Amino acid sequence: MNIFLKEYLSVLKLEKNLSENTIQSYRNDITCFLNFLEEDNITDPDEIKQNNIVAFFKSLKDTGLTSRSASRYHSAIKGFFKYLFVSKYIKESPIEKVSPPKLSKNLPSVLSVNEIEMILSKPDVNDKLGLRDKATLELLYACGIRVSELINLKISSLFFSEEVIRVFGKGSKERIVPIGSSAVKWINEYLSKSRPLLEKKMKSENYLFLNTRGTKLSRMSIWKIVDKYVKEAGIKSDVHPHTFRHSFATHLLEGGADLRAVQEMLGHSDISTTQIYTHIDREYIKQMHKDFHPRG
Template sequence: MEESLTEYIRFLTIERGLSKNTVESYQRDLKQYLLFLKENHINHWDAVDRYTVLSFLQRLKEEEKAAGTVIRMVSSLRQFHQFLRQEKISTTDPMLHIDTPKKAQTLPKVLSTKEVEILIETPNTSETLGIRDRAMLEVMYATGLRVSELTELKLDDLHLSLGLIQTIGKGDKERIIPLGDLAIEWIEKYLKHSRNRLERPDKRSLYVFLNHHGRKLSRQGVWKNLKGLVKKAGIEKEVTPHTLRHSFATHLLENGADLRTVQELLGHSDISTTQIYTHITTHRMSTVYKTYHPRA
């Protein structure tokens, strides 16, 4: 059974070309599933039936896993069992009569334009790391990059004279994103005054954003820095790197951008993923109306 999982992970990586993070997510889910099957003395795939899967999902609920986690797990199991059937590793598909639970739609948290301004201006730009953090925040808000895309950004991906950057997103899809004047200005300041101090002379780096050891800034490093800056800025909302991505998309739509353009900028393969932001703008419009209209 473990060999089947290894074979499936190879299939996701090579044949489907999924990103490293997506593959790792599938692997985590399915290892958890395999462990449950072993605990229940199930040692071949044809012994897995609908009730086995339902018992596993019930275990997740008893462990108080979030609804989104359970939905993702059902999706992982559905695709995995389809693979086992297609490859004739099993003769049955226990997922055929299992419905995907519905998830209550929650709107992503966004910052107001004023809050974004305060946050971006928080780093102390008289310091080396402060210049880096200011450039980093400017880029995140100017482009809506995912945190993984930000940390993987290379010097060769910057085309500042053209006002563009290129990035590789989910599914290894490349996209070109325009940069605003302020983001360009702060990247140039960072490259000129800060990055050369962070980079070790004996170990050159291809990456744009470096930590104080001269190595590529990690995702955890971005989260940690952002958490400290949010606290320093006095913003009481829960803010993650993805909050800046949500804010980027929402502010574009609020200022008249069309949905297709925002979809391209965010790198969404399906426009339905982008449509969540239209709900945010409608929700905010309703809130403003109810607050300020004298007869609302």
């Protein structure tokens, strides 16, 4: 069945314009499902029944996979079956009556404003890489952009006179995001003092943030940068690049920002995704009441 998978992934890339990371995720999840079917000697899409799919998800649960990861598998496999059905490779989709795993409502971790300040104060701005890291962290928090958006950001997408940047999000959707004066200041410092020392004319293209080889930073580089300064700041909680995005949204809503405006800045297609941050805000308020009210 790998020929069907290959065909489906080509459609996702060429017609849906999905990123390489997303396509790789689909490939991994669906391949895992197909390998499971092969163990039962199922090699034809029309042979796949509802009970095979139920058995696959039971096997995932038995391995200790989280409900969120299982839900991702369900979404990937459902999309694959939809393609097979539309392409008339199968008469009906066997996954339609298989409910997706119920997600536990775990709220994303958020840094306090003070913790953000502690992290942002750690890079050595007198060092070329330290200055780059400072600008990177400032931008992560100022705009709440995803790591994939950050590493692909180009100088041509900076419009500092208007205090905005242009970001290409999931599915190459373009959006304009405001950027504060602090991030503008440090990015300008980086552009004038650090980036020229990192730039390699034939390699750097127009990417904003560069590594020592003169090419754009990788996703792993951003993880390492965040991890380094979180440890230096003495913060013990589990912090990753996406925590800056969670904190950006939560701090805006705590400050009274409109939910729709935050949705636009984050690039969420569905406002229900943004609403999770109102839950964080609510939990924070409840905790404050509990901690400080005489009868809390």
